[in-house]
Amino acid sequence: MKIEVPDLGAARPLSVVICARNEALNLREYLSVVLEQDYPVYEVVVVNDRSWDGTEEMLKDFGTRYKHLKIVNIADGEKFIAGKKFAVTMGIKAAQYEWLVFTDADCMPASANWLKGMQQPADEQTEFILGYSPYLKRRGILNALIRFETFFTAVNYLSFALKGMPYMGVGRNMAYKKAVFFKNKGFAAHMHIPSGDDDLFVNANAGKHNTQIRIHKDTQVWSEPNTSFGAYLKQKKRHFGAGKLYKGKHKFILSCQIVFQFLFYAFLIALMFFKPALYIALGIFALSIIIRCFIYPRLLKRLNYGGLSIWFPLLDILLFIFLVFNGIVSIFVKKVQWK
Template sequence: MLSIFAFCLLVQLYFVLFVHLRLTNTQIEALPTTASKPVSVIICARNEIVNLKQYLPIVLSQNYPEFEVVVVNDRSWDGTEDYLEDLEKKYDNLKIVKILDSDKFLAGKKFAATMGIKAAKYEWMVFTDADCVPESENWLRYMQQSDREETEIILGFSPYIKTRGLLNALIRFETFFTGVNYLSFALKGMPYMGVGRNLAYKKPLFFKNKGFAAHMHIQSGDDDLFVNANANAFNTEIRISSDSQVWSEPNSSWRSYLRQKKRHFGAGKLYKSKHKFILSVQIIFQFLFYCAFTACMFFGRDAQYIAGGILLLSIIIKCFVYLKLLKRLNCGDLRWCFPILDILLFLFLSINGFFALFGKKKVNWR
């Protein structure tokens, strides 16, 4: 049992030291001094008037010479339409796309995003959500088209706004760890996902690969499944500077958070086989690690001491890497409870994954 426990540690250390550590050592990009080409920002909104009033003017006022903001009003009934029409009179760079209420349009956010992409007049598109606010007025400068002609996708990071309570800490830590994982694997030449709160790609790439056609039948995946299908080691870059980030409103209830994770779990089933394998190895060996440690506690005192030493070594090595990354990705306040959150997140994801397998299948995006 100690041998199994030690082997599980070695597997975990591969991801910590040979994947995630790469992100720690990556140089943070400097602010681009010029803007290369015009940009289309695309935001899908369904009954988001409160967030639009608070955050949309900030997006519309970015420090970028030529850009448009395409807001797709997806059948809202909360006054969003009137607000957008009033705002359109003030901002010349605001474009409104309205989806009418009809059974034909029950495909959800992917249909809304497709309508926004079709309406965008520029080749380079940056995606965010209605409940997101850029960290800086220079956000678009960081997420603009790369100088490398091969680059077709840019992955950004989007932390959640800090509030009080365990749920908020868990959400922000899970978002941090997910970000570390997909950004690190992108650096390693294996990009497997991105988040629609802070993502950019070329319009021709979308239409060349038939957009969301391959996974239009499921509610989620407008961001991660598109990246999973189209990103590779040569056409993908990342942005981790603080000014390249956008902050998002977190879920305020366990129920809404569970519903969100259920959508994400459903999308993960459609990842490429190699990505599903490597992600499965991560979670399985973490599960076996804690199971083996628990089992060792039922053996003699010598086994308990050795298992405790292995666990302590694991915590020390993880702290060495992740405490730096927490600070780098604007989540530094979580470092004081990192070991506890690491265990709680594993337990939560394991339980949620089980219920996602056997619960109701249909989950709406809004």
């Protein structure tokens, strides 16, 4: 595993792949930022996946102004396999360059140097780059919870990658070689589930020696967060389903994290029912907060969530409650889809 400063002198051609299903509003706002990157040779492949909101017409308009935009339209019909994985596969097949950079229609690169940071490294051994994609700040406790959960997830997958055990990436900001996709038969192993075009592909094919990470502020991609609890729950259910197909060692480690967190809060609650132990419970909780006060604020600031520093004790509890609730709901609600 390597974490390097990108070589801004190198600039091999690359293809950006974006899948869009009824994303006309987001494309109008964010696509131009992707198309106007400070990078010499690249194309942007946008896959219009059966949209009916005017996405196709909007992309045609963009195409008249940006010659490096390539549009792939997927028609609605029985012969097509519905879902984002099919759309991503069509985008990859249409891409003319070997190095592929992925993002979503509701995402905005943090700077014009995004592609310089996500470009193919000089080291040919590197086949994956895992980037970071924070969510935009909006009003409300749901937005704070979403951003804190994103922070927690990012710290997990980026730190594991640094230790030589990459287990996931986010499709809002990642890159890999086209040859890796076809050599490993794309998404064939998990085409039957709607999620996992990003994390399951990384989990199966990224390793200690072929993966780098990028967290520099210029290489980040900002994303629009869900604005309703229902939409957020639906998104996390998809992720929960993909996690069941992780490698055994990854599932074990991630499960241990959840179990230890559950036992921590369960132990605290149990102690609070016994009056003599109440102060012990409060002391343990206070100690855990003090310890994390030396860790979380610096990480939150580095990952562009500095404003959450004073709220993390409350958000940590809320996130735990949500994860337990999501796990229970995911057991009984099986059917999920992309859009």
